[in-house]
Amino acid sequence: xxxxxxxxxxxxxxxxxxxxxxxxxxxxxxxxxxxxxxxxxxxxxxxxxxxxxxxxxxxxxxxxxxxxxxxxxxxxxxxxxxxxxxxxxxxxxxxxxxxxxxxxxxxxxxxxxxxxxxxxxxxxxxxxxxxxxxxxxxxxxxxxxxxxxxxxxxxxxxxxxxxxxxxxxxxxxxxxxxxxxxxxxxxxxxxxxxxxxxxxxxxxxxxxxxxxxxxxxxxxxxxxxxxxxxxxxxxxxxxxxxxxxxxxxxxxxxxxxxxxxxxxxxxxxxxxxxxxxxxxxxxxxxxxxxxxxxxxxxxxxxxxxxxxxxxxxxxxxxxxxxxxxxxxxxxxxxxxxxxxxxxxxxxxxxxxxx
Numbered sequence: 001x002x003x004x005x006x007x008x009x010x011x012x013x014x015x016x017x018x019x020x021x022x023x024x025x026x027x028x029x030x031x032x033x034x035x036x037x038x039x040x041x042x043x044x045x046x047x048x049x050x051x052x053x054x055x056x057x058x059x060x061x062x063x064x065x066x067x068x069x070x071x072x073x074x075x076x077x078x079x080x081x082x083x084x085x086x087x088x089x090x091x092x093x094x095x096x097x098x099x100x101x102x103x104x105x106x107x108x109x110x111x112x113x114x115x116x117x118x119x120x121x122x123x124x125x126x127x128x129x130x131x132x133x134x135x136x137x138x139x140x141x142x143x144x145x146x147x148x149x150x151x152x153x154x155x156x157x158x159x160x161x162x163x164x165x166x167x168x169x170x171x172x173x174x175x176x177x178x179x180x181x182x183x184x185x186x187x188x189x190x191x192x193x194x195x196x197x198x199x200x201x202x203x204x205x206x207x208x209x210x211x212x213x214x215x216x217x218x219x220x221x222x223x224x225x226x227x228x229x230x231x232x233x234x235x236x237x238x239x240x241x242x243x244x245x246x247x248x249x250x251x252x253x254x255x256x257x258x259x260x261x262x263x264x265x266x267x268x269x270x271x272x273x274x275x276x277x278x279x280x281x282x283x284x285x286x287x288x289x290x291x292x293x294x295x296x297x298x299x300x301x302x303x304x305x306x307x308x309x310x311x312x313x314x315x316x317x318x319x320x321x322x323x324x325x326x327x328x329x330x331x332x333x334x335x336x337x338x339x340x341x342x343x344x345x346x347x348x349x350x351x352x353x354x
Contacts, residue, residue, distance in 0.1 A: 019075070021283035025274040028062060032286060033073035035106050037275045043073055046153050047119065048271045053159055053263065054124050054148050057210060059223060060131040067099030069123065072290050075106045093122040094294035100126055101293050117164075121149035133223060137232040138186025140222075142199050143206030159263040170200035171254060177201050179247035183236045201250075208253045211261060215240070282320025285311055289324045292331055301331045312341070319349035 019034035024044050028051055031040045055061065092103040102119050124145040128136055150164040177190070177197055182205065187195045209215045218239045225235035233243075240246045278286070288304045288311075305328040312318075312325050322345035329338035346352060 019283065021278040021286050023276045023278055025068070026271050028068055030068050030070045031073055032070070032278075033106060034075055034283070034286075035073065037277060039106070040073060041273055041275065043071070044273065045271050046116075047071070047123070049153060049157060049159070050120055050148075050151055051123070053151065054120070054127065057148065058124070058128055058131075058144050059220060060127050063131070066130070069126075070099065070101045070293070071119070072101065072103045072286075073106050074103060074290075091118040092294060093118070095126055101290075103290060103294065116152075117149045120151055121145050124148045133227040136223070136226065137183065138188070138198070139182050139202040139205055142187060143202035143204075146199060146203040147206045147210070161261045161263070163258065163260070164203065166196060167200045167203050170197045171204060173197055173200075176251075179243050179250070180233060183243070184232050204254060205250060207258075208250055209240075212253065278320065279318065281311065281315035281318040285321045285324040288328065292324070292327050301328065304328050305332050305334070317348060319345045319352065322348065323352065 020036075021032060021034055022037045022040050024031045024033075024037060024040040026044050026048050029044055029047055031044050033040045033043075051062070091105065094101050100122075102122060104116070104119050125141065128141045128144060146164045146167065147161060150162040152160050152162065154160070177185075177194065181190070182198065182201050185198065187198055190198045209219050222235055222239035225238045226232070230238065236246075237243060285308060288308050291300055291304055305325070308321065308325040308328045312321050315321050322341045326338045326341035326345060329335075329341055
């Protein structure tokens with residue numbers, strides 16, 4: 001199995017290692033890609049627009065202390081999917097104490113591809129789980145991450161919220177999940193056969209509370225009650241009123257004409273970019289850095305560190321290669337070697353000191 005993964009990684013590297021790599025940094029994100037700077041700017045602009053839109057609906061302000069999400073935008077979505085074996089999108093997401101990374105097909109945000117929805121979904125999930133209150137109930141997390149996953153943008157910045165994949169059929173279930181169960185459960189606590197019914201009903205509730213004039217402001221009250229320590233059902237009763245009536249209203253909403261919702265003011269319309277074309281050796285190190293930060297097999301770290309040592313031997317005075325090598329040495333518990341590589345890299349690029 002290890003040999004197969006290495007072989008697949010070699011296939012991925014053959015597509016990206018010799019390309020010209022670029023870096024684009026915005027207020028909230030860092031994009032790396034084996035594509036022109038302008039393509040990365042388009043992807044970064046759409047993710048910044050999505051971030052502003054998402055935070056408006058989930059009532060979450062950005063944390064200036066939080067590490068920026070790092071997005072690797074690569075050619076060859078099939079290779080990404082095969083190597084990582086994580087999901088059906090041909091994309092990958094990993095979150096840890098040092099921050100989060102996403103690996104998506106090149107241009108997916110600009111083209112509205114599946115990797116785009118995957119990135120929106122994961123970014124929303126991470127935001128919901130990390131911003132207060134952090135004990136949001138399952139329906140809120142699932143409902144809003146699904147609702148916002150299906151966002152698309154036109155070139156004038158207008159956003160459209162569409163029906164997400166996998167939701168339509170469960171909504172037709174003649175025996176929907178009871179409101180009290182929906183409000184107090186999660187996909188981890190319902191039966192496996194009921195998980196998509198739970199997600200679909202959660203999406204419907206989030207959509208209803210967001211776009212129904214009569215319910216405007218109730219979500220803010222609900223989150224405030226959760227922050228005060230109320231249990232999910234008590235918080236829902238305080239914010240939404242009679243739960244049985246909420247269920248009836250939700251059924252009426254479903255029987256209405258659910259449609260796509262266009263949002264003409266998806267800010268920001270412009271974004272400040274810091275754009276860089278990476279030098280050749282740093283570009284050669286990028287595929288190894290991706291595996292270091294979110295690889296499918298920790299055992300690959302030894303293979304990666306040997307490859308980066310060889311690259312460093314070819315380019316001993318390249319700060320980008322030394323930085324990747326330092327991380328690889330650290331991942332394999334070669335602390336002294338990691339310190340040497342990091343120090344050498346900082347001498348060449350002292351601006352990278354954090």
